[in-house]
Amino acid sequence: MDETESGERPKGPQPRATISDVARRAGVSIGTVSRVLNKARNVQPALQRRVLDAAAALDYRPDSFAQGMRSKKTHVIGVIVPDLRNPLSSEAVTGVEEELTRQGYTFFLANSRYERGREENIINEFARRRVDGIIAILARDRDPRTVEQLHRLPMPVVLLEREIGNEFDAVRTDQVAGTYRATRYLLALGHRRIALVTVPTDNMSGRYRLQGYTEALTDMGVQVSEELVRMGGYTRDYAVDAAYAVLSMREMPTALIVSGGMLSGVLDAARQLNLAIPDQLSLVALGDTELAALMRPGITAIRYDWAETGRVAARLAISRIGGSETPPEKVIVPYEFVRRESCLELVAAG
The missing domain is CATH 3.40.50.2300 (Response regulator)
Structure with missing residues (x-):
């Protein structure tokens, strides 16, 4: 805890340490801190000690929903999309639904409307309801607050048509x-x-x-x-x-x-x-x-093939729920060129 120049502790409530603070103090990524605190097995002992020491020095405590690890599976996955009116998002959700149904899962679907605050509330609500995993088409995948919030979650997250470094499973089109x-x-x-x-x-x-x-x-x-x-x-x-x-x-x-x-x-x-x-x-x-x-x-x-991206994302989420601890996967679904009549040749090609 910081002290004033006189050596006395400052009065009043102090800002709560965040996972980002721990990462900075330990000199590691947020993802590494998350893996250590969640007791992943693929972390080097020396790295683990640095993170735990930093967390102790900062008196870091995860959010209450991250502390309440589930005692049993709900067989429910939370799905977030930014715009349900977009037909391409709808296709992806259809693919998610097909695969989850096939494997005995159901899902909660929420529309963020590209609003950061609404998206944050949806993620918190999914955590409160203790869904087994989350599949998300994030409004913005470069918002540091979103990244930190995802790292605090006690359940696996699979990104759909989004990427955040190599920290989460991600499925996208090319x-x-x-x-x-x-x-x-x-x-x-x-x-x-x-x-x-x-x-x-x-x-x-x-x-x-x-x-x-x-x-x-x-x-x-x-x-x-x-x-x-x-x-x-x-x-x-x-x-x-x-x-x-x-x-x-x-x-x-x-x-x-x-x-x-x-x-x-x-x-x-x-x-x-x-x-x-x-x-x-x-x-x-x-x-x-x-x-x-x-x-x-x-x-x-x-x-x-947006439906296929949804199916792949669902399979990845279920694999993580089942305990898979392999490094995060990135899956790229190829495209197809469909030539119709909307383009005019201005000059002879070649």
């Missing part, structure tokens, strides 16, 4: 390769001003889509134009505004790549501007949906 493929396809058709409308980079999907887009343009010697990249929101309304702004430019893009869940917003913006697809705007969706398939013309898409 967003880098899929976006790279979409961009190269448009470049091969002669497009050079290609816009990107997708989610922000504070979650994995946005970061990897931007990476794939940037790498494809760079590989073809095309300069990345920041004015053509819109990554500021998650909703359909955001997509409408972002697409309207970029398509209203004096030198508008000839092609646009959009998150599958935002496709309807981009189509609305194109309609408002009386832009014909593909004659005036070529369009590719990152994630195939019924809307993409049923539109006329049909929308070319990168198809991800």
